[in-house]
Amino acid sequence: MNKTVNQKAWFLVLPVLILVAFSAVVPLMTVVNYAFQDTFGNNKFFWAGLDWFSDMLESERMWSALGRQIAFSSIILAIEVPLGVFIALNMPKKGFWASLCLVLMSLPLLIPWNVVGTIWQIFGRVDIGLLGYTLDKLGIDYNYTQDFYAAWATIIVMDVWHWTSLVALLAYAGLQSIPNAYYQAAKIDQASRWKVFRFIQLPKIMGVLMIAILLRFMDSFMIYTEPFVVTGGGPGNSTTLLSIDLVKMALGQFDLGPAAAFSIMYYLVILLISYVFYTVMTNLDKREGN
Amino acid sequence: MEWMAWTWPTAIFFLIIAATLIIFTILAIKFPETPRMGVLRMETTRGDRLFIALLGSAFVNLAWLGLLSAPQWGALIVSFFYAVAVFRWV
Known part of the structure; x- marks a missing residue:
């Protein structure tokens, strides 16, 4: 039977809508207004039409920042998701050690972004940092301020250190909710460890895993503080990710128009990808419901 | 309101x-x-289709601006047909 959808409940979210209007909608409208105008400060604006958008679409700088951003997000997702699931699979199921693991896993998540950046900035230094000093003594040429690969390796390892726990904890919660009957059935069928993972555990944690991927994608796509504190976007522009480039453009150079056009495009990409994730997630839920 | 830099088109x-x-x-x-x-x-639902139509139109406009040198209202026409298609078939 098809049930009609009653949309009246939406009026109940009106207070939140008013709050969001001030914190998000008004600034967003302002950004749209700036994107079509030029300013030399003093609140004087001149109509610029679509010029900033064409400039940005042709800008080598924006495309390379986008390329680096996509590379960064893909790499950290490719490491954090399998690693997080692997850790969750190997964590103790109950008792003292399970609690201890959970506490230890949560620790990196509690540290503020700029502190994480500072920790790794010092940790990687060749003169006083444990990591940098050790690598240097081992004869590995590691200097994140001058070497492209070292800078990328540092920000990626830092992100993996900071956020793999989130994936692991979500996957762990998903694994804990699988009823024992499934494992018993698998045992009767003499299913291998891989088959248990592939046909029982993975489908059952798919929902939370999608949430983990969405959260990690969003966070990594908007990342600013951590790489900025560690590398400042360098060496050269090699770790200048989208938001770092955007801040440089808007606040460093005070190019409000181009920066506004840039942020609208940035926002559209995030909106698109989040919508795709959200749709996949809700469809997965519905399929599970059926 | 002055700081919001309103213009008639926006x-x-x-x-x-x-x-x-x-x-x-x-x-x-x-x-x-x-x-x-x-x-x-x-x-x-209708709302979903509106969202898909609006978001898609934004990308159609950007692609038109970036790839073609034709006037921008051409993108609006394409977006209109795209939106009609979304409401009809999606």
């Missing part, structure tokens, strides 16, 4: 968006609907 743009949202809200209350399965093999 104000009209936001008024149209706001009017569309209000119309769709009224439609949803007056004529409740059941979600339907479209070509994307997912259930969509």
Whole structure:
């Protein structure tokens, strides 16, 4: 039977809508207004039409920042998701050690972004940092301020250190909710460890895993503080990710128009990808419901 | 309000968006609907289709601006047909 959808409940979210209007909608409208105008400060604006958008679409700088951003997000997702699931699979199921693991896993998540950046900035230094000093003594040429690969390796390892726990904890919660009957059935069928993972555990944690991927994608796509504190976007522009480039453009150079056009495009990409994730997630839920 | 740097074109743009949202809200209350399965093999309501149409139109406009040197109203025409297709088949 098809049930009609009653949309009246939406009026109940009106207070939140008013709050969001001030914190998000008004600034967003302002950004749209700036994107079509030029300013030399003093609140004087001149109509610029679509010029900033064409400039940005042709800008080598924006495309390379986008390329680096996509590379960064893909790499950290490719490491954090399998690693997080692997850790969750190997964590103790109950008792003292399970609690201890959970506490230890949560620790990196509690540290503020700029502190994480500072920790790794010092940790990687060749003169006083444990990591940098050790690598240097081992004869590995590691200097994140001058070497492209070292800078990328540092920000990626830092992100993996900071956020793999989130994936692991979500996957762990998903694994804990699988009823024992499934494992018993698998045992009767003499299913291998891989088959248990592939046909029982993975489908059952798919929902939370999608949430983990969405959260990690969003966070990594908007990342600013951590790489900025560690590398400042360098060496050269090699770790200048989208938001770092955007801040440089808007606040460093005070190019409000181009920066506004840039942020609208940035926002559209995030909106698109989040919508795709959200749709996949809700469809997965519905399929599970059926 | 001066700091928001309003212009007529952007104000009209936001008024149209706001009017569309209000119309769709009224439609949803007056004529409740059941979600339907479209070509994307997912259930969509009118609101979903509006969102897909608007978001897609933004990308159509950007692609037009970046790839072609034709006047921008051409992108609006393409977006219109795209939106009609979305409401019909998605």
